[in-house]
Amino acid sequence: MAEGSDDIQALIGAMARLPGLGPRSARRIVLSLIGRKPGQMAQLSALMTRVAETARPCTRCGNISDREICPICADPARQTGEICVVESVADLWALERGRAFRGRYHVLGGTLSALDEIGPEDLGIPRLLARLEAEQVSEVILALNATIEGQTTAHYIADALPDGLSVTGLAQGVPIGGELDYLDDGTITAALRARRRF
C-alpha cells in the first residue's frame, strides 16, 4: 500500500473522480490538505456536509441555493418580464457575474439529445412555457452555448414559444480582448455579418 492508509487511498480515489481532476492532482490536493494546519481539512469537510444538506434546485428556475425559491427568483427588484434560458447553473452564475441581466432565469440542465434520450420534459421546457403566463413574460433570451447542441435546443424552444413574445439570442462576435488572428473562421464571419456602425 503506497498511499499511506486505506482512508487516504479512498479519499484520493474519490477526489480523482471529480471533474477536471485525476489521480495525480487528487494526490497533490490530499497531501497538501494533510500538510496544512490541523483544522483546515476538518473545516472543508464541515462546509461540504453543510452544503450537501442544504443545497437544492430552485423549484421555479432550477438555480442552486439553500432555499426552495432561490434569491434571484425571490428578489422583488428583479424584473419579472424577462426570462433568460441557460443550459446550466454554471452558465447562470457566469451571467450573474457580468451583472448585465436584471431579469430571471430558467435552467434547462442540459440540451436536447436523441442519443441520450433527453427530451423537452427532461429539460423543464413545459415548466418554462407555464411560467410565461404566470410571470407575464414579454421577452425570452435564449442564452444557450454556441454549440450545435445548444443552438438546436434554442431553435426547438423558439418554435415552442407562443407568438407575440420577443425571443432573442446572445450576440455573436469577437470576444473582448480577442485577436482576429487567433479566432476561428466561423466567429470572424459571424462578427463581420453582424457588423455595426463605429
Next chain:
Amino acid sequence: MAEGSDDIQALIGAMARLPGLGPRSARRIVLSLIGRKPGQMAQLSALMTRVAETARPCTRCGNISDREICPICADPARQTGEICVVESVADLWALERGRAFRGRYHVLGGTLSALDEIGPEDLGIPRLLARLEAEQVSEVILALNATIEGQTTAHYIADALPDGLSVTGLAQGVPIGGELDYLDDGTITAALRARRRF
C-alpha cells in the same frame, strides 16, 4: 450573491485555494457534487474528516499514514540497509508505485533554501544521520528532483554523510518512451555521457 448561498460560496472559495484549482474549476467541482446522488458529497466529507483525524507523518521517515510508524518502516520484509532520501511524500509514493525499491525512505519535506530560511534541521538531516547507525545503513540513495534546489540539497547531504557509506543518485537519461527531438539539450548530453553497452 451569484453563487447560491453563503455556504456554497465558502465551499467554492476553500476549494479554489487547493493546489492546481482556481475559482472556475472549484465552481465546476462543487456544482457536480451538488448535482450527484445525495450522499456522495456527505461520503467525501466523512472521508475527509477521518483522514484529517488520523493522517500523520511517520516519526521515523516522514511518510504519511495513519500510524506512528508507517507501514513501510514497520514492514520487516523491507531491507533496513538502504535509505532512499526524497524531497516529498509525493515523491516517496511515486517511487513506491514503481515497486523497484525495497529499502526504506527518508522524507526531507523540501530543499535547502537560504532565501526561505530552510536549513538542515528543518529538513530532518540530523535525524537522517542518526538513523544511519541505528539501522545499520550501507547505502543512501539521493532521489531528489533533478532541479538546482534538489541537486544542491543532494550535494549538501552527500558531504554530511560519514565516509565508508555508499552514496548514489538516480540515473539521468532519456525517459522511457522519450523522443530525442523533444528532449532538452541537458538531458541528451547527460544520456550521452552516461551511455552504456547495448
